[in-house]
Amino acid sequence: MEDLLIHLSGTGPIQQQVYEGIYAALQDGRLEPGQRLPASRTWALQLGVSRNTIRDATAALIAEGWIEARVGSGLYVRAIPVQNRSPVSASSASLRMSEWSERLPLETFVLPSKDVDVDFRPGVVSSDAEQVFRRKRLARWPTDTLPGPLAEYGQPEGDARLRARLAAYLRQSRSVRCTDADIVITTGTHQSLDLLSRLLLGPRTSFAMEDPGYPVAADIARLSGCRLLPLPVDEHGVKVEDIPHGIAALYCTPNHQFPLGVTLSMERRKALLARAARENFVIVEDDYDCEFYDGTMPSPCLQSVDTEQRVIYLGSLSKTFAPAFRLGFVVSPPWLLDTLRRAKWVVDRQTSAHVQNTLLQFMVSGDFASHLSSMRQEYKRRRATLLDTIRNRLSRWLTPLESNCGLQISARVNAGFDVDALCRIADEEGVGIYKGAVFSSAGRASDMLVFGFGGTPVQQITKGLCLLESAWQSEDHSLRTGPV
Numbered sequence: 001m002e003d004l005l006i007h008l009s010g011t012g013p014i015q016q017q018v019y020e021g022i023y024a025a026l027q028d029g030r031l032e033p034g035q036r037l038p039a040s041r042t043w044a045l046q047l048g049v050s051r052n053t054i055r056d057a058t059a060a061l062i063a064e065g066w067i068e069a070r071v072g073s074g075l076y077v078r079a080i081p082v083q084n085r086s087p088v089s090a091s092s093a094s095l096r097m098s099e100w101s102e103r104l105p106l107e108t109f110v111l112p113s114k115d116v117d118v119d120f121r122p123g124v125v126s127s128d129a130e131q132v133f134r135r136k137r138l139a140r141w142p143t144d145t146l147p148g149p150l151a152e153y154g155q156p157e158g159d160a161r162l163r164a165r166l167a168a169y170l171r172q173s174r175s176v177r178c179t180d181a182d183i184v185i186t187t188g189t190h191q192s193l194d195l196l197s198r199l200l201l202g203p204r205t206s207f208a209m210e211d212p213g214y215p216v217a218a219d220i221a222r223l224s225g226c227r228l229l230p231l232p233v234d235e236h237g238v239k240v241e242d243i244p245h246g247i248a249a250l251y252c253t254p255n256h257q258f259p260l261g262v263t264l265s266m267e268r269r270k271a272l273l274a275r276a277a278r279e280n281f282v283i284v285e286d287d288y289d290c291e292f293y294d295g296t297m298p299s300p301c302l303q304s305v306d307t308e309q310r311v312i313y314l315g316s317l318s319k320t321f322a323p324a325f326r327l328g329f330v331v332s333p334p335w336l337l338d339t340l341r342r343a344k345w346v347v348d349r350q351t352s353a354h355v356q357n358t359l360l361q362f363m364v365s366g367d368f369a370s371h372l373s374s375m376r377q378e379y380k381r382r383r384a385t386l387l388d389t390i391r392n393r394l395s396r397w398l399t400p401l402e403s404n405c406g407l408q409i410s411a412r413v414n415a416g417f418d419v420d421a422l423c424r425i426a427d428e429e430g431v432g433i434y435k436g437a438v439f440s441s442a443g444r445a446s447d448m449l450v451f452g453f454g455g456t457p458v459q460q461i462t463k464g465l466c467l468l469e470s471a472w473q474s475e476d477h478s479l480r481t482g483p484v
């Protein structure tokens with residue numbers, strides 16, 4: 001786009017006026033999703049403001065999810081506020097929805113599904129979970145254990161017996177410092193994040209999170225109206241020195257960064273906890289898939305070394321069991337516990353007793369432990385096959401990042417090769433691979449590819465990577481970014 005005239009109100013800081021001008025253009029329908037914004041240099045000249053002003057105003061809109069930066073190509077409209085959509089009927093034109101509703105993204109984050117033979121889609125688990133469910137007839141309660149009652153409401157924090165089981169499991173496997181009394185059971189990390197966002201964030205707060213990172217955490221935080229600050233991540237995890245002052249909370253995945261798979265170094269863990277204590281912010285630790293590792297156990301969670309009650313620990317059954325099961329939990333520091341419990345009560349009353357009963361039965365019978373241990377072996381084989389095959393066959397194009405746990409790995413595209421071309425050829429070959437950049441709201445990770453293996457058995461992994469090798473080999477010249 002060449003020109004975009006925006007109205008500058010003439011009152012308040014100039015950066016705010018530019019921000020409001022662009023926001024108004026989005027709202028009144030002058031901009032559409034996918035549309036490119038003018039280049040900052042020309043635009044600054046046209047508006048009579050500095051480039052820095054444009055940069056700051058657009059950075060805020062990027063963080064709010066209305067626009068996005070595409071590497072090497074500029075800024076594009078990502079979503080438009082709901083308000084400017086055509087009303088359904090004349091009489092409904094005066095009806096207003098809340099500001100919260102306006103902050104909902106028009107398109108919720110979901111990786112595009114690919115019609116491929118071999119799919120390295122992250123966020124999927126093995127279908128074994130489904131088979132366990134059927135084989136063990138998990139939803140049927142055995143006669144020797146009493147289910148939690150269905151005919152009356154239970155406690156908002158969840159069934160005490162299940163919380164005790166979860167606490168014991170978390171203490172042993174992840175070194176979480178907790179008892180059953182610290183746990184609030186939710187319908188998954190989505191709900192845990194939603195409750196925390198309601199309790200910790202608001203229009204006058206800032207929320208920092210890893211970028212690339214878990215888009216769900218960003219989408220949920222945006223609903224609060226807070227300022228979202230995307231933090232860079234490198235081989236040692238989130239860059240603690242880049243955390244701005246004055247934040248209310250920070251979201252991170254210290255043990256297996258999503259999506260890059262790296263681990264937050266000890267040095268940075270200490271620095272992060274020290275800053276949180278000094279600057280009075282909260283750390284939301286999402287420990288979503290560390291049960292599956294190869295070699296030595298992953299580092300104990302961040303919460304285990306927090307002496308200042310800054311860390312709120314989130315866990316989920318979506319990887320250890322199945323995503324559609326919908327059960328997660330918060331391990332809360334004492335200062336938050338009662339409020340969190342009341343919040344869960346008000347918005348949801350409790351997580352389904354049926355689902356809790358099923359998990360309790362799964363744990364009490366020992367089937368959960370054996371499911372975990374067989375899945376650990378299975379995922380270990382998949383991870384080893386994936387890493388070895390990338391190293392042995394695809395090293396011309398890709399360098400995998402270090403990581404020994406979780407259900408996805410990332411690989412950096414070697415200098416001189418074009419990510420888009422690699423993905424296009426993979427698609428043509430029927431192999432689904434995913435760009436790291438889709439997990440960034442700030443145009444980062446443009447040289448990264450993410451390989452999920454939760455839903456990809458060993459044979460498929462080998463087949464898919466061999467297909468990539470031969471296709472990339474024969475198209476090598478068209479994969480280059482510059483002259484060969």
Ligand SMILES: Cc1ncc(COP(=O)(O)O)c(C=O)c1O
Pocket residue numbers: 123187188189190191214253258286288315316317318323327328
């Ligand atoms: C980073 C991260 N956290 C948490 C989860 C689990 O979320 P939920 O419990 O809402 O399914 C996932 C699932 O893919 C994830 O990728």
